[in-house]
Amino acid sequence: AGAREQIGAVSVVVPGTVNVEEGTVVKAPNVPCLDGFRLTEALTRALNRPAILENDANAAAVGEMWQGAGRGHHSIVCVTLGTGLGGGIVLDGKLWRGADGSAAEIGHMCVDPFGGVACGCGSRGCLEVYASATAIVRMTREARPRHPESVLRTGESMTSEDVYRAGLKGDELALEVFRRMGVYLGIGLANLINILNPEMIVIGGGVVNAWELFEKHMHQQVAERAFPLPAANVKIVPAQCGDDAGLIGAAWLAINR
Amino acid sequence: AGAREQIGAVSVVVPGTVNVEEGTVVKAPNVPCLDGFRLTEALTRALNRPAILENDANAAAVGEMWQGAGRGHHSIVCVTLGTGLGGGIVLDGKLWRGADGSAAEIGHMCVDPFGGVACGCGSRGCLEVYASATAIVRMTREARPRHPESVLRTGESMTSEDVYRAGLKGDELALEVFRRMGVYLGIGLANLINILNPEMIVIGGGVVNAWELFEKHMHQQVAERAFPLPAANVKIVPAQCGDDAGLIGAAWLAINR
Numbered sequence: 001a002g003a004r005e006q007i008g009a010v011s012v013v014v015p016g017t018v019n020v021e022e023g024t025v026v027k028a029p030n031v032p033c034l035d036g037f038r039l040t041e042a043l044t045r046a047l048n049r050p051a052i053l054e055n056d057a058n059a060a061a062v063g064e065m066w067q068g069a070g071r072g073h074h075s076i077v078c079v080t081l082g083t084g085l086g087g088g089i090v091l092d093g094k095l096w097r098g099a100d101g102s103a104a105e106i107g108h109m110c111v112d113p114f115g116g117v118a119c120g121c122g123s124r125g126c127l128e129v130y131a132s133a134t135a136i137v138r139m140t141r142e143a144r145p146r147h148p149e150s151v152l153r154t155g156e157s158m159t160s161e162d163v164y165r166a167g168l169k170g171d172e173l174a175l176e177v178f179r180r181m182g183v184y185l186g187i188g189l190a191n192l193i194n195i196l197n198p199e200m201i202v203i204g205g206g207v208v209n210a211w212e213l214f215e216k217h218m219h220q221q222v223a224e225r226a227f228p229l230p231a232a233n234v235k236i237v238p239a240q241c242g243d244d245a246g247l248i249g250a251a252w253l254a255i256n257r
Numbered sequence: 258a259g260a261r262e263q264i265g266a267v268s269v270v271v272p273g274t275v276n277v278e279e280g281t282v283v284k285a286p287n288v289p290c291l292d293g294f295r296l297t298e299a300l301t302r303a304l305n306r307p308a309i310l311e312n313d314a315n316a317a318a319v320g321e322m323w324q325g326a327g328r329g330h331h332s333i334v335c336v337t338l339g340t341g342l343g344g345g346i347v348l349d350g351k352l353w354r355g356a357d358g359s360a361a362e363i364g365h366m367c368v369d370p371f372g373g374v375a376c377g378c379g380s381r382g383c384l385e386v387y388a389s390a391t392a393i394v395r396m397t398r399e400a401r402p403r404h405p406e407s408v409l410r411t412g413e414s415m416t417s418e419d420v421y422r423a424g425l426k427g428d429e430l431a432l433e434v435f436r437r438m439g440v441y442l443g444i445g446l447a448n449l450i451n452i453l454n455p456e457m458i459v460i461g462g463g464v465v466n467a468w469e470l471f472e473k474h475m476h477q478q479v480a481e482r483a484f485p486l487p488a489a490n491v492k493i494v495p496a497q498c499g500d501d502a503g504l505i506g507a508a509w510l511a512i513n514r
Contacts, residue, residue, distance in 0.1 A: 121484065
């Protein structure tokens with residue numbers, strides 16, 4: 001019973017749109033059985049403790065602000081480059097969730113409206129189809145015909161990690177793919193800088209390991225496209241909490257509930 | 258002296274980046290003599306009254322929220338289609354000015370990064386070069402060779418108002434230009450919906466008079482590109498305060514200082 005007493009609340013993050021006040025999962029495209037489920041009510045009843053619900057990318061932004069790259073900053077945009085591209089926006093120290101809890105869908109900002117690749121969301125040319133692990137693999141496959149000398153020229157089960165490792169060794173195909181990713185990511189960040197003028201942009205997720213391969217191209221687009229004052233002041237940095245960002249953010253949300 | 262006593266404060270709006278707390282004009286591209294000027298200090302000293310400084314598009318957003326289309330709403334994005342394209346963002350009833358006072362530069366969100374037209378800001382394909390009075394005139398000139406039958410085929414001093422009037426009469430050139438404007442504006446609004454998930458988007462400025470000519474194309478892009486839930490809930494409406502939006506917003510800022 002002693003150990004039980006120490007758990008004051010339960011905090012759950014979900015990859016999807018949530019209604020924080022009602023504690024309901026609105027829409028979780030990859031966990032559809034949760035759609036419409038009153039998750040905090042069920043957890044509170046089962047565990048006899050307060051339960052908190054949050055979107056995963058929002059929680060990651062809070063985690064990076066509390067214990068990661070964003071410490072000491074209050075206006076942060078957090079971009080998570082994973083299977084898709086997730087976003088979290090913290091303004092004046094508070095998560096901006098939007099009118100329906102669906103704000104910060106940064107991965108579905110359009111950065112190439114006409115020539116662009118089709119996105120799972122139904123639109124075309126979303127940032128996510130150029131800047132995510134999935135995008136890295138797709139762009140590598142597309143570029144193979146132009147690079148018959150590449151170590152990446154064959155292989156069905158290739159991952160974004162394989163492309164990163166090839167890039168570190170100077171493989172031209174891999175470098176082209178990360179250059180392309182950096183250009184699109186930079187266009188997206190320039191938009192966020194012009195719209196939100198944040199103090200800091202924190203970039204996390206597995207693909208951020210390839211920072212040195214895309215950084216230059218990303219910064220170049222920001223320099224060309226964002227307004228000089230906010231572009232000079234914004235810090236664009238890799239995340240520091242790794243896969244724990246969401247967990248740490250969830251803890252903060254429970255502690256400060 | 259009686260009338261003098263009734264003036265409690267002075268509120269000034271400036272087309273440029275301002276530091277509201279310091280009362281300083283940071284950068285006003287079209288009024289460069291104000292750059293760096295401590296405007297509120299000068300006004301307070303000269304008029305012996307508190308003075309308030311704000312960006313013009315921010316003040317217009319506040320004006321529309323207080324007395325215009327945004328009454329009763331708390332999370333609003335205001336887009337002003339004038340010579341350029343100005344923006345104001347109100348979140349939870351408060352202006353979001355950004356870390357440096359330069360947020361809401363919605364006109365410089367990139368909506369066509371590669372093929373795009375060069376913008377005065379130094380970037381390419383900014384929303385402003387497709388959705389503003391200046392853009393209407395430029396796009397009309399560009400489209401002339403394809404429309405030798407148009408009433409707009411000649412004339413050096415053509416205005417966006419002329420293009421609007423021709424459009425009302427069914428002129429194909431004018432209709433093509435407003436269709437193009439509506440498409441780009443819709444792409445920009447879809448981005449704002451996915452990033453900010455506002456309750457309402459208010460569109461003002463002189464060009465909004467042509468609402469019926471671009472509305473359909475704008476809504477179609479929003480429907481195709483924004484997430485279904487926030488797109489279904491957001492109200493996209495014309496402004497109601499006309500040219501007085503900034504003035505009304507300035508008054509609100511003085512009253513609620």
